Amino acid sequence: MTDTGNDADVIVVGAGPGGSSAAFHLARHGLRVLLLEKTEFPREKVCGDGLTPRAVKQLIKMGIDTTEEKGWLRNRGLRVIGGGVRLELDWPELASYPDYGLTRTRMDFDQMLATAATDAGAVLRTGTPVTGPILDRTGRVVGVTATGPGKEPLEFRAPLVIAADGVSGRFALALGIAKREDRPMGVAVRQYFRSEFRHDDDYLESWLELRSRESGDKLLPGYGWIFGLGDGRVNVGLGVLNSSVAYGKTNYKTLLADWLDNTPAEWGLSDPANADGKPQGAALPMGFNRVPHYTRGVLLVGDTGGMVNPFNGEGIAYAMESGELAAEIAIQALARPQGTSRERVLANYPAELKARYGGYYRLGNIFVKLIGQPQVMRMATKHGMPHPMLMRFVLKLLANLTDPRGGDAMDRVINAMTRIAPAA
Template sequence: MSDADVIVVGAGPGGSSTAFHLAQHGLSVQLLEKTEFPREKVCGDGLTPRAVKQLVTMGVDTSEKAGWLQNRGLRVIGGGLRLELDWPELASFPNYGLTRTRMDFDQLLAGRATEVGAVLRTNTNVTGPILNSSGRVIGVKATGPGGEPQEFRAPLVIAADGVSGRLPLALGLTKREDRPLGVAVRRYYRSPLKHDDNYLESWLELRSKEHPDKLLPGYGWIFGLGDGRVNVGLGVLNSSVAFGKTNYRTLLTDWLSSTPDEWQMNDEAHADGGIQGAALPMGFNRVPHYTRGVLLVGDCGGMVNPFNGEGIAYAMESGALAAEIAVQALARPAGPERERAFAAYPAELKARYGGYYRLGNWFVKLIGHPEVMRIATKHGMPHPTLMRFVLKLLANLTDPRGGDAMDRVINALTRVAPAA
C-alpha cells in the first residue's frame, strides 16, 4: 500500500518546488519537513534572475509590494575599483534579481506546494529508507511531531534534505572529495544606509582595518533586504590554503571592521543575531542523482554553482526537472520501462550543467591561488565589457539559442568542456 505517488524529503526551495510541480501534474505528494515554519536557514538571501524565473513559473508574486526587494544587478568591488553591472537583457531570464530572508521564503514556497495539492507534514524527521527485498526504496521511516515512529510509502522518494543528505547517506551515497566545497558565514546588521540598495554587492578582495595591506582569504557580499537590515557574509573555497584552518566568524568581523562607520556593520551594537555558517556543496559532489527509487534534488545532490555559490536556482530547477521525469516514469508500469524513464534524470542533469560545472571546478582551483585572483582582479576590473562577460559566465545567464557574441562563446565553452 502506498501513502502517495511521491514522497519528498525536505521542504526547502528544492523540495517545495518539486512538490509543487508534482502536485500540479496531478500526483499525490507527501512533503516531509523536519522543522516547523517559519524557520531560519543560513543563506545569502540573494536571488539571481535564474531563481526569479523559477518563482515566476510557480506563480509567485515577485513585486516589492509582496515583500521582495528587487535589484538591478551586481556591484563588484575589487582592485580599488567599484563596477556596477546590470543583469543582462535576455529572452530566457528576467532582468532583475531579488532578496528575501529564508525565514519566510521557504514557507512561501511550501505554501505554494500545498495550494496545488501537496500535503505538508512539518516536525516530521525522516530517519531512513524503507527497502524491499531487492534493496529498492519503497518509502521512508520518520519520527513525528511527538517523537512517535511513522512510515510513509510511495513508488518514488525524492531526497531534498540539503547538504547533510541524511537519506542518500543511508543509501551509501557519500560526498565526492574531488569536487569543490565552500564554507560560508553570514550575519544580519541594521543598516539604514545600505538596506534598500538596488544592487547585490560582491567583494572580490577582503581587508581588515587593523592590517589594510594584508589580503584576507575568501570573497564577501552585502545584500540589502529592504526591511532596515542587510545580509553580510563571506565564503571560502576548499581550493584556498585557508580552508579549514581559519576562524570564519573572526574573518567576517575583521573584514567588516574596515567598512565605513555609517554602514553600521563594524560593531556589535547594530548586529541582528549571531554569525551562522553552512557548507556549500558544489559541482555535483554527490552522485548518482538517481538510484534504487530515489532522486536527489538541489544541495543534496551537490548542485551549487561553483562559480558564484548560488544554490537556490539550481535546487528549484532540478526540482522542476525531477517532477517532469517522475510524472513520465510513474505513468509507466513498474519495472524496466519505468527505470529507463528515471535514468533520464541524471542524464539530463549532466547535459544541462555538466560542462558548466566542469568549467566551474577549474575556476575554483584557479582562484584558490591568491596571486591568480589578484592578477585577475587588477586586470579585469578596469574593463567593463570583459566584466559583463564574466557576470554572464559566473551567473550562468545566457540565451541558449541565438543571443549575443558573449552568449555564444559561453555556450560553446560549456558544450566542449567534459561533463562533471
Template sequence: MAAVEHDADVIVVGAGPGGSTTAYHLARHGVRVLLLEKTEFPREKVCGDGLTPRAVKQLVKLGVDTSTEAGWLRNRGLRVIGGGIRLELDWPDLASFPNYGLVRTRLDFDDLLAKRAVEAGATLRTGVTVTGPVLDETGRSVGVTAEVGPDKTPATFHAPLVVAADGVSGRLPLALGLTKRDDRPMGVAVRRYYRSAVKHQDDYLESWLELRSREHPDKLLPGYGWIFGMGDGRVNVGLGALNSSPSFGKTNYRRLLTDWLGNTPEDWGLADEANADGPILGAALPMGFNRVPHYTRGVLLVGDSGGMVNPFNGEGIAYAMESGELAAEVAVQALARPAGAERERALAAYPTELKVRYGGYYRLGNVFVKLIGNPQVMRLATRHGMPHPTLMRFVLKLMANLTDPRGGDAMDRVINALAKAAPAV
C-alpha cells in the same frame, strides 16, 4: 515483502526551495505528493538571501508574485568591488531570463514556497525527521522511515518514488551509501544580519572580491564577501571560502567576518556590534555535483542533496528549484509506466538530463575554483580584469550562468560553446 498501501505517489524529503518546487510541479500534474519537513515554518536558514534572475524565473513558474508590493526587494544587477575599483553590472537583457534579481529572507521565503506546493495539492507534514529509506527485497526504496514530533515517534511512509531534497547533510542519500565526492569543490559560508540605515536599500547585490581588515589593511583576508540590502532596515552580510584555498578549514570564519566588517565605512554601521541582529551562522556549500548518482533505486536527488551549488558564484536556490522541476517532470512520466524496466528507463533520464544541462558548465566551474583558490591568481585576475567593463560583463554572464541558449550575443555564444565543449562532470 508484503504489499503495502502507499501514502503517496511520491514522497519529497525536505521542504526547502528544491523540495517545495518538486512538490508543486508534481501536484500540478495530479500526482499525490507527501512533503516531509523536519522543522516548523517559518524557520531560519543560512543563506545570502539574494536571488539572481535564474531563481526569479523559477518563482514566476510557481506563480509567485515577485512585486515590491508583495514584500520583495528588486535589484538591477551586481556591484563588484576589488582592485581599488567599484563596478556596477546590470543583469543582462535576455529572452530566457528576467532582467532583475530579488532579495528576501529565507525565514519566510521557504514558507512561501511550501505554501505554494500545498495550494497546488501537495500534503505538507512538518516536524517529521526522515531517518532512512524503506527498502524492498531487491534493495529499491519503497518509502522512508521517520521520527515524528518532539517525542520522535517512529513512523513509516510508503511511496513508489522518493525525492531527497534534504540539503547538504543529505541524511537520506547517506543512508543509501551516497557519500560526498572529495574531488568536487566544497565551500563554506557565514552570514549575519545588521541594521544599517545607509545600506539596507540597494539596487545592486554587492560582491567584494578582496577582503581587508582594519588592523592589517595591506594583507588580503581569505575568501570573498557580500552585502545584500534587505529593504527592511537590515543588510545580510557574509563571506564565503572555497576548499581550493590554502586556508580552508584553518580559519575562524566568524572572526574573519567581523575583522572585515571592521574596515567598512563607519556610517554603514557594520563595524558596530550594537547593530547586529542575531548571531553569525554558517553552512557548507556542496558544489559541482559532489554527490552522485542523482538517481538510484527509486530515489532522486534534488538541489544541495545532490551537490548542485554553482561553483562559479555559490548560488544554490536556482539550481535546487530547476532540478526540482526536472525531477517532477521525470517522475510524472515514470509513474505513467508500469513498475519495472519501463519505469526505470524513464527515471534514468533524470541524471542524464542533469549532465546535459550542467555537466560541462560545472566542469568549467570546478577548474575556476581551483584557479581562484590561489591568492596570486585571484589578485592578478582582480587587478587586470576589473578595469575592463566589457570583460566583466562577460564574467557576470559566465558566473551567473545567464545566457540565451539559442541566438543571443557573441558573449552568449562563447559561453555556451565553452560549456558544451567541456567534458561533463
C-alpha cells in the same frame, strides 16, 4: 498514476526550495505528494537571501508574486568591488530570464514555497524528520521511516522518493551515496545588521578582495557580499572555498568581523550594536559533489546532489530547477508500468542533469582551483576589473545567464565553452 496501498505517489524529503519546487510541480500535475519537513515554519536558514534572475524565473513558474508590495526587494544587477575598482553590472537582457534579481530572508522564503506546494495539492507534514529508507527485497526504496512531532515512529510508502534534505544528505548517505572529495566545497558565514544607509540598495554587492584594518590593510582569504533586504537590514557574509589554504584552518566568524571592521563607519556594519543576531555558517556543496543523482527509486535534488554553482555559490536556483526536472521525470515514469520501462525514464534524470550543467560545472571546478591561489585572484582583479565589457562577460559566465539559442556573441562563446567542456 496512483499505486494502490501507498501513502503517496511521491514522497519528498525536505521542504527547502528544491523539495517544495518538486512537490509543487508534481501536485500541479495531479500526483499525490507527501512533503516531509523536519522543522517547523517559519525557520531561519543560512545564506540564500540574494536571488539572481535564474532563481526569479523559477519563482514566476510557481506563481509567486515578486512585487515589492509582497515584501521583495528588487535589484538591478551586481556591483563588483576589487582591484581598486567599483563596477556596477546590470543583469543581462535575455529572452530566457527576467532582468532583475530579488532579496528576501529565508525566514519566510521557504515557507512561501511550501505553501505554494500545498496550494497545488501537496500534503505537508512539518516536525517530521525522516530517519531512513524502507527497502524491498531487491534493495529498492519503497518508502521512508520518520519520527513524528511526538517522537512516535512513522512509516510512509511511495514508489518514488525525492531526497531534498540539504547539504547533509542523510537520506542519500543511508543508501551509501557519499559526497565526492574531488569536487569543490565552500563554507559561507553570514550575519544580519541594521543599516539605514545600505538596506535598500538596488544592487547585490560582491567583494572580490577582503581587507583587515587591524592587520595593516592585510588581504584576507575568501570573497564577501552585502545584500540589502529593504527592511532596515542587510545580509553581509563571506565565503571560502576548499581550494584556499585557509579552508578549514580559519575562524570564519572572526574573519567576517575583521572585514566588517574595515567598512565605512556610516554603513553601521563595524558596530556590533547594529548586529541583528549572531553570525551563522553553512557548507556549500558544489559541482555535483554527490552522485549518482538517481538510484533504486530515489532522485537527489539541490544541495543533496551537490548542485551549488561553483562559479558564484548560488544554490537556490539549481535546487528549484532540479526539483522541477525531478518532478517532470517522476510524472513520466509513473505513467509507465513498474519495471524496465519506468526505470528507463528515471535513468534519464542524471543524464539530463549532466547535459544541462555538466560542462558548466566542469568549468566551475577549474575556476575554483584557480581563484584559490591568491596570486591568480590578484592578477584577475587587477587586469580584469578595469574592463567593463570583459566584466559583463564574466557576469554572464558566473551567473550562468545566457540565451541558449541566438543571443549575443558573449552568449555564443559561453554556450560553446560549456558544450565542449567534458561533463562534471
